[in-house]
Amino acid sequence: MFGFFIQRIVQAAIVVVAMSILVFVGVYAIGNPIDVMIDPAATQEIRDNLIRQYGFDRPLYEQYFVFVGNVLQGDFGQSFIYRVPVLDLIFSRLPATFELALGAMLLASVVGIPLGIWAGYRPHAFSSKAIMTLSILGFSLPTFWVGLLLVMTFAVQLHWLPSGGRGPTSDLLGVPLSFLTPTGWSYLILPAFNLALFNMGLLIRLARAGTLEAMSSDYVRFARAQGLKESKVVGLHVLKNISIPIVTVFGLEFGSTLAFAVVTETIFNWPGVGKLIIDSIMVLDRPVMVAYLILVVLLFVIINLVVDLLYGVLDPRIRARRSA
Amino acid sequence: MSDAILSVEELQTHFFTRAGVLKAVDGVSFSVGKGRILGLVGESGSGKSVTGYSILRLVDAPGKIVGGRILLKGKDLAALDPEAMRRTRGAVVSMIFQDPMMTLNPVLKIGTQMVAAIKAHVKISTADARKQARDALALVGIPAPDERLDVYPHHLSGGMRQRVAIAIALLHKPAVIIADEPTTALDVSIQSQILAEVRRLADQTGTAFVWVTHDLSVVSSLADDIAVMYAGRIVESGETGAVLAHPKHPYTAGLMASVPSQAERGQKLVQIKGSTPSLAHLPEGCSFRPRCPRATDICKTMPALLPLGDTKVRCHHPIVEHAS
Structure with a gap:
């Protein structure tokens, strides 16, 4: 188990290094932030001074090594625009995104997994076919369009829920959160639902496929031959078996929901990291972009590691193979 | 048999497929007494496993029990509602399956x-x-x-x-256990251990077994009675010793001749010519007719399962010459 862990850490480190190079080169290629940062009427002298100050006159690889050196000391640089350390900026926005993404994933699971299991359990029922049709809509309708429809319906027409923003938050251990108050919920529910739809569709399909396969297996037949109630057959035997692919997808999708909640955050004006990164790209705020992308890479690496470890918990056969 | 714990009467299980109605089990009757072991023998596709599943009402769609009675301790399982059937499964009748790796x-x-x-x-x-x-x-x-x-x-x-x-x-100390080829996937030494164990359990606990198998050698050492199935019907039944000593149906005789033995070492193995008929295209009359060396015109009508000597046989031209 320990050897497995070390192996995964080394792999993760390689991924992070490779990604940091790609990100750095990619962001460098987008454009020169100097053009955005200074007044077009500024003199060439001011311009040259700034370029030197930020180190843009040095070759790319030198800039990269300076950056890596700083990162290793915990310094991702300062935002060109906000003039504050990038990490502070990102971490101040992270709770909002984290809450939104977690809300969306939980909503997707709580609704999607039972629906998917039902659709797999009774594949020929009308309700199952209706569920499958909805799941196709769920992951093929564009998020921005559904988001706009939600705002139109529930905020503009019905006045049930606010159209955007995060509203008042309350602190839990110093972190501002929405889900502690009913008002906070009213702001959270629409964007969370919007963000959940795609994953709901995905989890429905996944749970259905797993259930279909498990239902025709010998162990389900054997469980029935023992006189187990159907609820127990599904809730114990089937659920434990389909949980591995579901945990994988949950993990990966949680990562991408967290990292790419951009569209939903923009539509609902949610003050999260996605909104921050869009704004930063608009003004070529390089340190924010680079730091954010590298954090996303780290996030995925960590989530994958957790998922791998969870496999061992869920499937004893994998545990056995690893310790061997 | 009046002291029968399980008696199956004229059981019919049909599969309603696009290719037509497949009569996998078509009028099968047998009974098992307390602590006795019945060997239900036949080739793949003879309906022996479907018979086993029918007793527990675990036949998957599009299969359906369309006729007959399954009397277990005097109660007709075919007429039970699903919840009563569930309470019966595992408690009064249970089942073991072929592949212990999958069950x-x-x-x-x-x-x-x-x-x-x-x-x-x-x-x-x-x-x-x-x-x-x-x-x-x-x-x-x-x-x-x-x-x-x-x-x-x-x-x-x-x-x-x-x-x-x-x-x-x-x-739950069931009255009857249906065993669907449970030793087929095991190697021979383990197989004989399990068979000895089952024999001991049947004698000790009074549990009756219906042992579904294609393996005549298993039946000969284990079963008290034997019923040979062909294309959904029983073609010969009786006490194991009597049936195996003097098989009267040409199919039973063919099966026994094709078991390899030490005496015919180096000889070509005997086969029954042709192969099991598809249930969708059963021949008219006796299903074994196209493969039977003794077939005549009268075989175009279905023979009945009639007592002959100390066993029962379904054949117009039973083998009797060496019976005396």
């Missing part, structure tokens, strides 16, 4: 699966259920049963897993 759920501990099987029928604390489970494992000759409760199926050998499956089937 135990790979991701649940042995103890978890056994406790679930016990709790399906009795209200009992988990601790007490575990005690029962341990005793059941000990009964089927599993060493260190306490430790076995906490392992996963992949920790056990095939023979051990089949013993666990038998222990699960025996948990």
Whole structure:
């Protein structure tokens, strides 16, 4: 188990290094932030001074090594625009995104997994076919369009829920959160639902496929031959078996929901990291972009590691193979 | 037989497919007494397994029991409502399957699966259920049963897993156990151990067995009675010794001739010419007619299963010459 862990850490480190190079080169290629940062009427002298100050006159690889050196000391640089350390900026926005993404994933699971299991359990029922049709809509309708429809319906027409923003938050251990108050919920529910739809569709399909396969297996037949109630057959035997692919997808999708909640955050004006990164790209705020992308890479690496470890918990056969 | 625990009368299980109605089981009758073992023998596709599944009403769609009675301790299983059937399964009649690698759920501990099987029928604390489970494992000759409760199926050998499956089937001391080729996937030495164990359990607990198999050598050493199936019907039945000593149906005789033996070493193996007919295109009259060396015109009408000597046979031209 320990050897497995070390192996995964080394792999993760390689991924992070490779990604940091790609990100750095990619962001460098987008454009020169100097053009955005200074007044077009500024003199060439001011311009040259700034370029030197930020180190843009040095070759790319030198800039990269300076950056890596700083990162290793915990310094991702300062935002060109906000003039504050990038990490502070990102971490101040992270709770909002984290809450939104977690809300969306939980909503997707709580609704999607039972629906998917039902659709797999009774594949020929009308309700199952209706569920499958909805799941196709769920992951093929564009998020921005559904988001706009939600705002139109529930905020503009019905006045049930606010159209955007995060509203008042309350602190839990110093972190501002929405889900502690009913008002906070009213702001959270629409964007969370919007963000959940795609994953709901995905989890429905996944749970259905797993259930279909498990239902025709010998162990389900054997469980029935023992006189187990159907609820127990599904809730114990089937659920434990389909949980591995579901945990994988949950993990990966949680990562991408967290990292790419951009569209939903923009539509609902949610003050999260996605909104921050869009704004930063608009003004070529390089340190924010680079730091954010590298954090996303780290996030995925960590989530994958957790998922791998969870496999061992869920499937004893994998545990056995690893310790061997 | 008046002291029969299980008696199947004119059972018909048909599969309603696009290709037409397949009569997998078409008028099968047999009975088993307390502590007796009936060997239900036939080739693949003869309907022997479907007969077994029908008794537990575990035939998957599009299969359906369309006629006949399944009298278990005088109660007709074919007429029970689903909940009453569920309470019967595992408690009064249970089943063991062919592949011990597949019948135990790979991701649940042995103890978890056994406790679930016990709790399906009795209200009992988990601790007490575990005690029962341990005793059941000990009964089927599993060493260190306490430790076995906490392992996963992949920790056990095939023979051990089949013993666990038998222990699960025996948990509620059922009157009858249907065994669907349970030793086919095991090697020969393990097979004979399991067979001896089953014989002992049948004598000791009074549980009757219906042993579904294609293997005549298994039946000859294990079963008290034998019923040979061909294309959904019983073609010959009687006490094992009587049937095997003087097979009267040409099909039974053919099956026995094709068992390899030491005496014919180096000789070409005897085969029954042709292959099992497709259920969608059964020949008119006796289903064995196209493959039968003794067939005549009268065989275009279906013969009845009639007593002849000390056994019953369904044939217009039974083999009687060496019976005297």
